[in-house]
Amino acid sequence: MSNTKTFTRIFTIADYEEEENWLREQSRKGLHLQKMIQPFIYIFEVGKPEEMIYRLDYRNAKGDQDYAQMFADYGWECCGKCFGWIYFRKPASVVTCEEEGELFSDNESRLSMVQHVIQTRMLPLLVVFLCILIPQWTNVMNSPDEITLEVIFSILMLLYVILILHCGRKLYSLRKKLKKF
Incomplete structure (x- = not known):
């Protein structure tokens, strides 16, 4: 049996470039x-x-063999x-130009x-947040005898807002940067 190490690491949907760099490191x-266990567990073979160059692609589709084969034909291993994210890697030693180290050929x-x-x-x-959580939060806040529930729900709402702002800001700036080129 091979020797493995397990790490727990949190990356949001907007942090995929940081995740690629961390995997390379x-x-x-x-x-x-070696494999991922949802939501944030990474299993590595020692x-x-x-x-190695790691690249992530977001497909959010099941079982597209032709898609995976296309990347395999260019030397990428699906790991x-x-x-919805697919993790690919390729030894840096086989990369002869910058384009070969990228999954996407253009911006x-x-x-x-x-x-x-x-x-x-x-x-x-965002739809879940606006249509379900905010109305529910107002109901909880108007309940006179549920102080514990108010505190817990308020903390969860704050975390949700922070995550939405973080991901939205990063994805917006990425989109803006890619549109420039």
């Missing part, structure tokens, strides 16, 4: 992504340190899937992925 330490494709994340993750979260 781990491979430099000899930790190579091996020799190697310079995990989690919450239009990158922009399309960011738009897809916004439409399938951010917008549904």
